[in-house]
Amino acid sequence: MAGHSRYDADETERRLGVLVRELDLALPLVLRRRRGLDRLSLRVDPARRCILLHAPRHCAFARLADFLVSRRDFLAERVADLPPPRPFAPGGAIPFEGHLRRIRHEPAMARQVVIDDDAILVGGPLAHLASRLARGLRQEAHERLRASVERHAAGLGLTPAGIRVADTVSRWGSCATDGTLRFNWRLVLAPAFVLDYVAAHEVAHLRHPHHGPAFWDEVVRCAVEAKAARCFLRHNGPELFAVGAER
Numbered sequence: 654m655a656g657h658s659r660y661d662a663d664e665t666e667r668r669l670g671v672l673v674r675e676l677d678l679a680l681p682l683v684l685r686r687r688r689g690l691d692r693l694s695l696r697v698d699p700a701r702r703c704i705l706l707h708a709p710r711h712c713a714f715a716r717l718a719d720f721l722v723s724r725r726d727f728l729a730e731r732v733a734d735l736p737p738p739r740p741f742a743p744g745g746a747i748p749f750e751g752h753l754r755r756i757r758h759e760p761a762m763a764r765q766v767v768i769d770d771d772a773i774l775v776g777g778p779l780a781h782l783a784s785r786l787a788r789g790l791r792q793e794a795h796e797r798l799r800a801s802v803e804r805h806a807a808g809l810g811l812t813p814a815g816i817r818v819a820d821t822v823s824r825w826g827s828c829a830t831d832g833t834l835r836f837n838w839r840l841v842l843a844p845a846f847v848l849d850y851v852a853a854h855e856v857a858h859l860r861h862p863h864h865g866p867a868f869w870d871e872v873v874r875c876a877v878e879a880k881a882a883r884c885f886l887r888h889n890g891p892e893l894f895a896v897g898a899e900r
């Protein structure tokens with residue numbers, strides 16, 4: 654990862670990880686060392702579901718440990734504020750297109766994922782349920798995003814170079830200079846109008862690589878629920894990132 658120096662980090666990070674468990678903080682710790690940084694900062698990252706510690710490049714373990722201990726209660730509160738994890742396991746429930754659905758293992762069914770009104774059926778052996786479901790959701794996301802992108806691109810007279818779906822943590826969508834649009838698969842968990850808005854937003858970037866008035870005029874031409882969708886993502890991001898999380 655960019656900016657993440659491996660200088661002595663493995664051993665220090667491991668020892669801090671032990672300390673985090675001793676402090677009863679239920680998330681893994683990630684140490685990011687940066688040259689030029691002179692103070693320490695700690696936060697809970699709801700997208701990566703980890704405790705993120707930013708530190709100067711050459712900072713001794715003792716100073717990092719003291720800082721962590723001094724912020725223990727603050728961190729415990731932030732961890733408790735996170736939505737509970739929704740692992741890919743039979744009997745659990747996850748949102749799909751904004752509606753909570755129960756995960757059901759169907760061993761006799763073909764090795765596929767079927768989205769029902771209030772259940773998500775996963776066929777094949779139990780050992781592969783989590784990976785099959787993750788793959789199935791990504792496929793569903795890709796199909797819906799492709800349909801949305803094609804519709805908005807046709808409406809605006811634009812052609813994307815391609816569509817990629819991944820588990821990005823910092824953005825719901827992006828538009829590369831070569832015309833490739835990238836999206837987070839978790840958009841399929843949100844109500845359909847949210848996914849449709851993000852698709853339109855990135856399509857509009859094919860013409861305007863900025864967020865100026867001309868860009869927003871283009872989004873308006875797509876007739877999407879921009880305001881409600883932005884509001885949804887601002888308030889429900891942590892919920893979407895809890896889906897598939899083990900802790």
Ligand SMILES: [Zn+2]
Nearest residue numbers: 854858863864
């Ligand atoms: Zn944008």
